[in-house]
Amino acid sequence: MGDDRNRNRNHWLALVLVLGVASCGVVLARFGPAGFDPPLLLWFRDSADTGRIAGPAWLTEFWLALTRLGDTGPRLLVASLLLLALLRWRRWQSALFSAGILLSGILLSELLKVVVGRARPQLVTPLDAVGSLSFPSGHALNSSLFYLTVALLLAPVLKQRGARWALYAVAVGLTLATGVSRIALGVHWPSDVLASWILAAAWLWFWFALAHRFWPKALVLSR
Numbered sequence: 001m002g003d004d005r006n007r008n009r010n011h012w013l014a015l016v017l018v019l020g021v022a023s024c025g026v027v028l029a030r031f032g033p034a035g036f037d038p039p040l041l042l043w044f045r046d047s048a049d050t051g052r053i054a055g056p057a058w059l060t061e062f063w064l065a066l067t068r069l070g071d072t073g074p075r076l077l078v079a080s081l082l083l084l085a086l087l088r089w090r091r092w093q094s095a096l097f098s099a100g101i102l103l104s105g106i107l108l109s110e111l112l113k114v115v116v117g118r119a120r121p122q123l124v125t126p127l128d129a130v131g132s133l134s135f136p137s138g139h140a141l142n143s144s145l146f147y148l149t150v151a152l153l154l155a156p157v158l159k160q161r162g163a164r165w166a167l168y169a170v171a172v173g174l175t176l177a178t179g180v181s182r183i184a185l186g187v188h189w190p191s192d193v194l195a196s197w198i199l200a201a202a203w204l205w206f207w208f209a210l211a212h213r214f215w216p217k218a219l220v221l222s223r
Contacts, residue, residue, distance in 0.1 A: 011213070014206035021195050021202065022112055025135040029118035033189050040190040041123055041183060051125035053184060060127060063184040067128060070139030070178040075102075075146050082150060098149055101207050105145040108203060109138045109196075124186040136196040137188045140179035144200030147171040152204070175200075 028034060046052040053059050068074065079102055086095035110132075118135035120126065132138070151171035155164040179197060182188040 010209035011206050014202045014209060017202040018108075018199060018206070021136075021199050022116065024191075025112065025116035025118060025195060028189075028191055029116050029135065033121070034191040037121075037189045037191050038123055041121060041186065044184040045124050045186075050123070053127070059184075063181045064128060066177045066181040067139060067185060069174060070143035070181075072142075075142065079146060094153060097207070097211060098153065101145055101149050101204065102142070104207075105142050105200070105203060106138075108199070109136055109141050112136055112199075113138075118189075118192070120187060121189050126187045127185040128182075128187050130187045134188055135192050136199055137179065137182050137192045138196075139182050140175075140188070140193045140196035141200050143178040144175045144197055145203060147174045148200065148204055152208070 042050065044053055046054045053063065079098075083095045083099060086092070086098065113133040113135065116133070116135045118133055120130060120134045148171050151167050155167045158164045158167065175197070179193040182193055183190050
């Protein structure tokens with residue numbers, strides 16, 4: 001009985017966390033960057049020329065390559081292949097569940113950008129093309145949802161514990177790399193990226209809590 005009550009509360013707690021992070025974004029948009037935002041943004045830049053990333057010239061291409069991992073095109077391609085694989089395995093409920101997480105994540109990101117209305121940082125020269133508002137980072141949020149959803153659904157299928165942990169490590173590593181690249185390129189405040197990671201965790205918590213309660217067959221791959 002106690003476990004049932006906890007599960008019933010889980011999705012509501014996740015939504016409260018989402019609303020709390022969104023509220024922090026509104027505060028940041030209204031009152032300016034967090035105290036750690038400017039020094040962390042400048043840490044990646046040459047002290048003599050903040051329009052350049054500190055270190056060898058190839059580092060700019062390195063960060064651009066990492067940020068491409070979070071672009072919509074590559075994510076949609078790999079997500080489509082994953083969904084096709086799930087459908088071929090006749091796991092259509094898992095396919096719908098995964099699609100729901102990823103598509104709702106995109107909608108959540110776009111909605112919060114409009115609601116929060118935080119401008120991009122002007123402290124350094126941006127080194128990647130951008131065309132929307134700053135909070136949250138769509139790259140950080142949606143790449144986190146993608147990589148972690150794949151890991152959470154597929155890792156339990158792996159028989160070897162080491163293989164499962166390796167998959168989790170790769171998912172977390174790609175999540176962190178994509179988010180940090182947005183800071184290094186100067187297109188997001190560090191607080192944008194941190195908030196996006198928290199939002200992604202809360203959104204996954206919300207979806208998995210709902211699935212455990214109402215749609216357990218969607219999690220068949222994680223059993």
